[in-house]
Amino acid sequence: MEFHAQKAIFLQIADLLTDGIMEEKWKVDERIPSVREFATSLEVNPNTVMRAYSYLQDQEIIANKRGIGFFVSPNANHKIIAIKREEFIKLEVPRISKMMKLLDLSFDELKKLISDIE
Amino acid sequence: MEFHAQKAIFLQIADLLTDGIMEEKWKVDERIPSVREFATSLEVNPNTVMRAYSYLQDQEIIANKRGIGFFVSPNANHKIIAIKREEFIKLEVPRISKMMKLLDLSFDELKKLISDIE
Amino acid sequence: MEFHAQKAIFLQIADLLTDGIMEEKWKVDERIPSVREFATSLEVNPNTVMRAYSYLQDQEIIANKRGIGFFVSPNANHKIIAIKREEFIKLEVPRISKMMKLLDLSFDELKKLISDIE
Amino acid sequence: MEFHAQKAIFLQIADLLTDGIMEEKWKVDERIPSVREFATSLEVNPNTVMRAYSYLQDQEIIANKRGIGFFVSPNANHKIIAIKREEFIKLEVPRISKMMKLLDLSFDELKKLISDIE
DNA sequence: GTGGTCTAGACCACC
DNA sequence: GTGGTCTAGACCACA
Incomplete structure (x- = not known):
């Protein structure tokens, strides 16, 4: 997979995950790919994926079960929207x-x- | 002066300058502060100010007269708006x-x- | 059953067992649940339960009778207290x-x- | 410097820093050692120091000035105490x-x- | 010079 | 198998 250079890769991976969760690609309480698995599929270093996972774990969007993997937290969707909304505002x-x-743009021009x- | 950490300081200084030009704090063909002067007033390394000036010089918003200083280019306002508009879109x-x-925001909510x- | 992530699950299971022994849920010379049984009731990998049992066996709190199961050792309560006391101190x-x-806490504040x- | 194995090195480094701040080894608004400098003096990989710094930055105990280094935040002492107190409780x-x-310890025995x- | 990110590869405890 | 940490070394943007 290709990443753009403007944003740190680990953040782009985090976005990949939050987008996936919003689209219910991964549902609540489901396991997301393991660090290594995801790293090879993205052609990225496992550390980089790990960093994205830790980042989302800090935000309580995913949680770790020892020795098993990372799981989507209950209410992950709400948390994602809340965080993104706050950032947006x-x-x-x-x-x-x-x-x-x-x-010198009017709101109607912005709307247009x-x-x-598309 | 305080800068926020999210954006490169030289870009924040460039914004300071373009804002000032738009507000006619510095008018066309007028001289803007010297690198050294501006650096001390902002409590910033002169290199950083120099970088902001070069950045705006590349965009032909300001121009350098050797040994004298930097001056606001003719049409600086239009160029600033054109560049910012393009970036925005x-x-x-x-x-x-x-x-x-x-x-899940409507246009009305965005407008609000x-x-x-303020 | 839910475990917290800060401590190894096998240690949490060991605590479950020592607590049970102290509360006389399992008395001296009584058989504690089989590894498999306990694992399914805790929704945990049998290896993990086995590890907790081995851990307590090393401390001579429980003992294994081959083909029959694990039993609470004589003096288990004293041993548990002795070990925990030493660790605590x-x-x-x-x-x-x-x-x-x-x-900057006084003893009274700590007591409070x-x-x-509760 | 030697670290003990029970706790992640980056957390021990973070403790080193918070202890130093509490003892006013580094005072508010002062610069702490650069990542590389500290890494060589501790005989540790720069990444490990970086992780400790990021950890403290998240807790707003230290802050970064771009291109210059990390500085002790105002109120760092209060924040440190607040965080440690919360953890303790x-x-x-x-x-x-x-x-x-x-x-079966009384409070007086604990006090003793x-x-x-010493 | 500074921090920030990333890779490659390793070791560990735990499940 | 899983995550968690660490090292070594590199490259980059920024001051």
Whole structure:
């Protein structure tokens, strides 16, 4: 798999997982791929996958059962949305507001820009 | 001055300059502060300021007159807007679209979020 | 049954057994559950239960009669207390002392903290 | 420097730092050793030191200034005490209570044990 | 110089 | 088999 350079690979892997969980590719209480397994399928070092898993474990989106593997936590979906929503409001919304002023964009124009991308 | 850790300092300084130019704090053909001057006032390494200046010079927003200093280029405002607009549409608009889907946000809700910040 | 992730499961199972022995759930010379039986009731790998049994066997708290099962050893209670006491004094007491200094806790405050949990 | 095997080295390094901060070896707003510097002095891999620093950064005990190094955060001392206190109450106090019951220790006996260690 | 990330490969305890 | 930690060494962007 290919990763883009703008963002750390371990974060892109974390996104892969959260996206998968949102799409119910992995459901609550289900086991996600083992570190090594996922690492070889992504053609990435196991440490890098491990880092993504630890990152999500800290956010209580996945949890580890000793010697067995990582599992999707109950309420993972809600946690993912809550975290992403908070990030969006804290980091992106102010930026959007600033850019609208700078570019002299009305909300309708912004709406059009967003609708235009498929 | 304090900078946030998420973004390179030289980019934050560049934003400081473009914002100042847009607000006509520095007008076209006017001289902006010298590298050394600006560096001490920002409590930052002169190299870092220099990097911001080079960055804006590449975008033809400012220009260097050897031995004298950096000056705001003609049409700097239009260039700033053009560049920021392109970046906004290419990088941010798709991200906004994605987040709206993920967070299940309507345009009205987005509008409210944006209006809510002052 | 649920285990916490901080401690090895086989040690948690060993604690389950010593607690049971202290509470006379299993008395001296009585047979404790078979490895397989216990494993299925705990929803755990039999190897893990076996490891807990071996661990207690090494401490002479339980003993194996080949082909029959594991039995609580004579004097198991005294041994359990002796071992736990030694561990407590060697490992935990110094730590408590250190934390009291760090957190600036008096004995009375410690006493209160301990009393507060039920 | 020697580390004991019971606890991850990166956590022992984190303890080294929090202890140092509490003892004002490094004061608020002061720079702590660079990752590489500390790694060589401890005879440990830089990654391991980095992990300890990241760990403390997550807890907002230290903070990074880009390209310069890590600095002790304001209020680091309070944060350290708050975190350690919470851990103590959540993990150790219940255990102490349990051991007192099991070993049939009175509080005065516990007090004596603690006082006995120099 | 600084931190941040990644790879390759190893060892360990645990299940 | 699983994760968890560590080493050695590399490359990068940034100050």
